[in-house]
Amino acid sequence: MGIVLMIRNPHLGLKIMGIDIDSECIDIADKLTEAWRFEEFNPFKNQLADANTYNYDQYDVIINCSVEHMDSIEWFNNIPKGKLVCLQSMSLDIVNDPIYKIKNPNPTLETFIEKFKLSEIKFLGSKEFDYDINPYKRYCVIGYK
Secondary structure: OHHHHHHHOHHHOOOEEEEEOOHHHHHHHHHHOHHHHHOOOOOEEEEEOOOOOOOOOOOOEEEEOOHHHOOOOHHHHOOOOOOEEEEEEEOOOOEOOOOOOEOOOOOOHHHHHHHOOOOEEEEEEEEEEOOOOOOEEEEEEEEEO
16 A cells, blocks of 8 residues: 555655564565655655554554454544544455455445444445455545554
C-alpha cells in the first residue's frame, strides 16, 4: 500500500513506516523499497516490531491491509483515538490454512466494521473476486478511530 501511495503521489512528501514481527517480511519489504534508498528523501523505513505493542502516537495515518492475518485486534486497540486508519480484509473464513494464513476472519462487511469501530467513516466499500475456487469479497474502511 505504501509503495502505491509513493508512486501515485511522490510530491506529498510522505514518510512510511512498515512494521512486521517477521524478519523475513522486513527483508522483503526492504527489497521492495530499495529504489528509494538512493533518493535525498527516503520515505520508507521497515522495522521489526510487534504491532500489538507499537506506539502509534507519532503517525498521522495507520494502514493495515491484511487485518485477517493478525492474531487479535490488540494492535487496533493500541491506536490512539483520533488517528486516521485505513483497514482492509477479506470474507474468506478458512482458518489455519497454510496458503491463506487467516487467523482473524471477517466473513461479512458488517462483522468487519463492527470489529474495528471507528468514530467517523470516510470510505466503506467492498469488491467481489469471483474466482472458480474460493471466491471472496475484499473490504476496505477508511476513517477516524
